[in-house]
Amino acid sequence: MNNDTAKIKLVIFDWAGTTVDFGSRAPAAAFTGVFADNGITVSDQEAREPMGLNKREHLVAMLSQPAIASRWEEVHGRPWNEQDVDSMYAAFVPIQLEAIQKHAELVPGLLEAVEQLRSQEIQIAGTTGYFKAAAAAVAVKATAAGYTPDANFCADDVPQGRPAPWMIYRAMESLGVFPPSSVVKVGDTVADIQSGLSAGCWSIGVCDSSSLVGLSLSQLNELDADQREAKLANARETIMNAGAHAVIDTIADLPQLLSEFGNSNQRLEASLN
Numbered sequence: 001m002n003n004d005t006a007k008i009k010l011v012i013f014d015w016a017g018t019t020v021d022f023g024s025r026a027p028a029a030a031f032t033g034v035f036a037d038n039g040i041t042v043s044d045q046e047a048r049e050p051m052g053l054n055k056r057e058h059l060v061a062m063l064s065q066p067a068i069a070s071r072w073e074e075v076h077g078r079p080w081n082e083q084d085v086d087s088m089y090a091a092f093v094p095i096q097l098e099a100i101q102k103h104a105e106l107v108p109g110l111l112e113a114v115e116q117l118r119s120q121e122i123q124i125a126g127t128t129g130y131f132k133a134a135a136a137a138v139a140v141k142a143t144a145a146g147y148t149p150d151a152n153f154c155a156d157d158v159p160q161g162r163p164a165p166w167m168i169y170r171a172m173e174s175l176g177v178f179p180p181s182s183v184v185k186v187g188d189t190v191a192d193i194q195s196g197l198s199a200g201c202w203s204i205g206v207c208d209s210s211s212l213v214g215l216s217l218s219q220l221n222e223l224d225a226d227q228r229e230a231k232l233a234n235a236r237e238t239i240m241n242a243g244a245h246a247v248i249d250t251i252a253d254l255p256q257l258l259s260e261f262g263n264s265n266q267r268l269e270a271s272l273n
């Protein structure tokens with residue numbers, strides 16, 4: 001790999017839990033809500049397990065968890081089926097849109113990080129497991145707060161959501177960026193990390209705002225130092241076990257990390273091989 005291909009030209013950020021909605025609370029709340037409406041109690045952790053997938057697949061992944069499947073049978077007297085998924089998804093959409101209105105604030109440090117990246121001629125894109133109306137709602141709120149990626153793709157724009165790489169490739173194509181080794185994907189879930197690896201680009205996880213930690217900024221700040229570190233350590237471990245090339249505690253750390261990438265082409269080449 002020569003110096004030119006190793007230069008980072010594009011950073012593709014996830015939305016909820018990475019750039020907006022610290023703790024990724026909007027999707028988690030919507031999933032627990034739609035299950036509650038069907039008589040099923042699911043924990044916050046159960047709702048977050050498949051986070052990052054497209055939202056219909058997320059519903060299927062939750063229903064397929066043995067503990068949730070057996071709760072469904074207890075309440076409904078039969079196993080769940082595709083029609084249940086259809087009706088739950090139809091009910092989920094408005095709940096999700098409403099939750100976004102409450103949880104779409106920018107993650108602290110994002111605007112400064114984006115400004116620094118753009119000053120180095122790095123383009124910015126967004127990808128999300130949200131369906132079109134949800135992705136649009138988030139983007140409108142982010143633009144009002146000062147964050148507008150140069151390209152934006154959601155699960156409805158591609159035949160398969162994460163862990164498939166298609167949203168990343170759409171972003172690269174629309175912004176004219178290649179090869180994948182000049183692209184960095186940043187996200188807060190295992191599915192995000194896997195999509196970056198599927199695309200053959202750099203795959204980086206962020207911890208403090210993530211769905212893996214699952215707390216609002218004020219909830220995180222209320223923890224004592226040991227509890228906070230334990231939460232972050234758990235997120236770091238999950239991200240690295242998913243195969244990430246690097247993990248950062250907070251989005252503000254990204255420009256520094258990328259400048260280190262740029263200074264170590266050999267390490268980059270070794271990692272991508």
Ligand SMILES: [Mg+2]
Binds near residue numbers: 018189
């Ligand atoms: Mg996310």
